[in-house]
Amino acid sequence: MSSWRRYDATLFPIFHERFEQKWGKGSAPFLDPGVFFEDQPRPRAQWVNVDTGAAVAVVPIWADENGRHRSFGVFYLPPSGDIWVLRPGLTEYVEAGDALTEEQAVLRNDAFRKAVAHAKEFIFGHEQA
Template sequence: MSDWRRYDSHLIPAFHERFEERWGKNTAPFLDPEAHEEPLPRAQWINPATGAALAVVPIWTDDDRQHRSFGVFYLPPGGDIWVLRPGFTGYLEPGEDASEHLLALRNDAFKKAVAHAKDFLFGPAVMH
């Protein structure tokens, strides 16, 4: 049995801290725990037995908030941060008057990233 559990509260601040430790200050606005607007959609898991965590979140830069992709970030128990590669998950952030097409592209990209995360956590043969 796996010790991984869904984590549905606000993003774990360790994701932001470890990302900025590795790639520099202000490089992860999408992981900032102080942001009032949470990056959505997102999915997170924690392993209480080891202290490891994994998150799927939208990625953008402050220069271009419309073009996004989904990132899969793993926090090993001993520190550091790993970026897992789910393949191409790019999309345009749907606005308030978003077409169903843009919403479908975003949702498809999210599902692909979540499937990659679950394969990492539970193995590809496990039913999700």
């Protein structure tokens, strides 16, 4: 049986801390633990390894100032420190804000499923994803 478990509470602050240690202060607003859970961008998924303390997260990320052009980042926290960015391939979408069209929802959900599948393959291997 695997030691990996889904984790559906707020994002671990350590994701934000390690990201900013590696790439600089202010570089990870999408991982900010200071934002209330309800205000965090959606969708997201997290897993934690209860034996080692390692963790994996799939979160919406953005590079533009208005935050509309997004993709899904897959991040791995090794138990000994550091943060790895796992590359799930193309997962870009446009966040519509209040007026989400059906097409935009489909693109976002497809991108999310692709990123989650990549995370599960990393965690559980190709056969169990």
